[in-house]
Amino acid sequence: MNIQALLVERFKQALTELSWADAPVPVAKGNRPGFGDYQFNGAMALAKKLKQNPRDIAATILDAVKLDDVAEKLEIAGPGFINIHLKPQWLATQIKLAASNERLGVDIQSKQTVVVDYSAPNLAKEMHVGHLRSTIIGDAVVKCLEFLGHEVKRQNHMGDWGTQFGMLLAHLQDKLLQNEVAETALSDLENFYREAKVRFDSEEGFADKSREYVVRLQGGDGECLSLWQNFIDVSISHSEEVYEKLNVTLTREHVMGESAYNKDLANVITELKEKGISVEDQGAQVVFIPELADKKGNPAVYIVQKSGGGYLYATTDLAAIRYRSNVLNANRTLIFTDARQALHFKQTEIVARKAGFMNEQEQYQHCPFGMMLGKDNKPFKTRTGGTVKLVDLLDEAIERANKLVLTRSPDIEPTALKEMSHKLGIGAVKYADLSKNRTTDYVFDWDSMLSFEGNTAPYLQYAYTRIQSIFTKAGIAKGKLATDNELVITEDAEKALALQLLQLTDALQILAKEATPHVLCTYLYELASIFMRFYEACPILKEGVSGSAKQSRLMLAQHTANVLSLGLDLLGIETMQSM
């Protein structure tokens, strides 16, 4: 159910009957109390075009539009707005339909195969805060797309290849020769990397040995490959631990690292050469891109093969496009990386399209995000200026939540405390990020995300548990409320809640199109606020509430809980029965 789409459809019909079929159909949500739940704003522009009085045009449209079933009142206001007041009973009917539907009334979209490339940590090191945004924003978008009926192919484009591995493998080899177990040696990747780097910089012969390992690795040497595989396996399991802690759906099976494309890189170059797209320049293979030329006409340069014959990430990304198009049959690809790579992906798309590496109608959508800043508006770092390990950040969130829970309920059971701290802490970190516009930098601030007030995860989690307690109090088991009772809407607060509940589809559709989870966050926050207002104004279990009002309000409450639960689940945030 999408109210706005329905209204657009009805107005389009009316405009067509009036032979204004090509006129735009601007239907917007009402922005002011008393000015309708929705408004049609097309009369003014049409009047301008036809050189007529806008209020007359509005009156004509109002006569032609068929909304008797959904609207109780249509009125012309101001210069020619048509304000639409929806029928409470129609809203009630829609709520009942949605409440008795396992998808909560959200329609399935026409199915696409969507490749989503996200998280993509570098396996040479541990995941740090820089990977947080890609991981959780990507995962929220993935879950939303799946809910809307799409076939999603998660692709974790991990950094598992490159010259740095020579040094790491040489160091690992030495450790294994000293009878250390790989898992133990690699238990702290940061330390391991640092040790290897120190040896590389200062130890006689180690740098040469490292370079030799790179050559052997690239040459497919069996011993080196198994050493590499060993390293990668351990490193991936580190990432898996973080994913699990983060409540993110990525697993080992979604790993499609850079190395997976190695065998295709030469083919990519060959094809680019054959098609005359890349040319040799200063010893390297480059693609000149006139579309991105500067004002003097100098084309942008995109290097696909180094002068020494080596490949770059551009080559790998082109190979990935071929794989996703040809093997995964992608209709659409979403890539979540930081905004600094915007130019690279723009160029990659242009080159890939010229080379025919993807179908013309295939969508290729780079979804950039801004940096995570500290409270001082500088990149988020440790006190000493180092990068913050993601596990440390998450553990701190859980620890802070733990303290907070203890101050509020000192007598809580240890197991409950542990569970709650985890859900609150992780939820707070994720929501603080997800609720902000993806594209800009954002300020990471423990105090505001864990103050648990305002637009935060705990507020939403609280709203959910508060509803659960209504049902506990009413003696109704979870999900056991009958949905075939009559639903009557009389109070303003009831109507406002019903309307908000029916706008879930809009939020999800925008999220799916723009890959912007903050739209869903805003929706859920507004829903929770509207519910709190409703609950304040409309008693449910108190003395003197009529049977029908009680049943109706319980149904609204139940559906609110279901929508909150679904929405939070799509964002990867857990709920609880009490808190």
Next chain:
RNA sequence: GCGGCGUUAGCUCAGCUGGAUAGAGCAAUUGGCUUCGAACCAAUAGGUCGGGAGUUCGAAUCUCUCACGCCGCGCCA
């Protein structure tokens, strides 16, 4: 130099298919618990939507320009 992104309340952020009086939260002030959960609600105060120009009946939203900030621009990813 060229290009991308950004600049909205003291702070953190929404709003940008052009629509009526620009919204939240935090912080500030005030009111509401002999409990349907106060991690809540209600109210007050807080704005040259970076500056300027243009398009338009109408601009935070579109165009141009300037300022400031961040980022990127041939062999890192």
